[in-house]
Amino acid sequence: MEKQNKDLNRRQFLKSSAIAVSALAAVGAGVGYLQKVTAETRINRNFLRPPGAIDEDTFIYGCIKCGLCVQICPIQAIKLAGIKEGLAYGTPYINVREQACDFSCDSLQCVETCPTAVLYFKQFKDAGEKAVEEYVKTHKTDENFNPFPVQIKAMKSIVKMGIAKLNPETCLAYQGKGFKGTPRGKDFKGVNRSPYTNDAKATPVAEKYYDEKICDICVKECPIGDTAIVMTDIGGKTVPKVLDGCTGCGVCVMVCPTEGPSIIVEPIKS
Ligand code: SF4
Ligand code: SF4
Ligand code: SF4
Structure with missing residues (x-):
């Protein structure tokens, strides 16, 4: 009986050890995977982000992956990165060979709609307003003056994707x-x-x-x-x-x- 108990304890010990080793291996593999994914993501700077994107490292962490920029683009130029992209998963990018941004929205709507400002709109707003101010100073305008073309031209001109x-x-x-x-x-x-x-x-x-x-x-x-x-x-x-x-x-x-x-x-x- 005592021998049986000893065998049982030994078997249980070996089984627990095996489980512990497997669990540690799994955690190790997980950490390894995350490190690999993180490293790959860190060096993957080949995504072309929508207009106004801030620097890539901050962008990846700041984007809340809400997809609003995707929804608002009238030509569906913006896609969300797939799961293989690691930390960049769910972040917006543009594959220009398939569908480029032709500024069809006329007012950088993806940027304006971004709730976290990782697509940063203020720079475009300021440039547009300044251009209109300059235009009014240097041209004769009346009450029918439409500032929009001047504004959008200035906004587009400072985009740097x-x-x-x-x-x-x-x-x-x-x-x-x-x-x-x-x-x-x-x-x-x-x-x-x-x-x-x-x-x-x-x-x-x-x-x-x-x-x-x-x-x-x-x-x-x-x-x-x-x-x-x-x-x-x-x-x-x-x-x-x-x-x-x-x-x-x-x-x-x-x-x-x-x-x-x-x-x-x-x-x-x-
Ligand atoms: S600027 Fe306009 S057309 Fe270009 S990606 Fe953004 S929403 Fe689409
Ligand atoms: S579209 Fe432009 S880059 Fe392409 S083949 Fe014609 S000239 Fe060359
Ligand atoms: S702005 Fe640059 S990327 Fe866009 S069509 Fe003109 S040359 Fe090509």
Whole structure:
């Protein structure tokens, strides 16, 4: 009987030890996973955040993942990061190749609606108001003056999501080539409000048709215009050149007709 009890105690001890070891291993694996996820998230600065995003480390912790910016965007440019993104899970980002921000909302609505100010609106509000003040001082205005176009132009001009970068190896203009057709094919789902055809609202890229002797679609469709990107002569070729006024909105990336885009947006790594 005494031997039986001893065996039982020994078995229970071994069983408890095994459970404890497994539990410790599980905790260790969990901590390891969290460390890995944290480390990966810390170095993953490739998300292109919506306009007005504060620095990435603070953004990840400050965003409450409410999705209001997603809901308000009229062209569904903003998506929420999936669970594989670790700490960035649920935070908003823009995949500009699929749907760029073309400023269709006209007033940076995603930024204005953000309840935590990780998309920080005051800078845009101040810039808009200052531009209107300057305009009124330097132009003759009457009671019919609509300040909105001046205001939104100034607000858009200080957006800095990233900066566009060209790949001369694949850009059609750099090869002296044109483009005829629909840049992303008939099944492409993205939309944009074209400054070049003066669209009143965003329309499907799949319905747009170009016939360019030298490809300049990125330049034509840029919602910021000639402070952001221009066609210029370099080494006897007419090619696009990105300027400091580029906001990183990514419309140029979305409409570029080459299979891998010949222009990309590098996110601001602040
Ligand atoms: S600024 Fe761009 S991303 Fe934000 S709501 Fe407007 S169109 Fe959408
Ligand atoms: S749209 Fe693409 S291929 Fe055409 S000029 Fe711009 S970067 Fe080059
Ligand atoms: S060049 Fe124009 S379209 Fe391209 S990211 Fe810059 S502002 Fe946007």
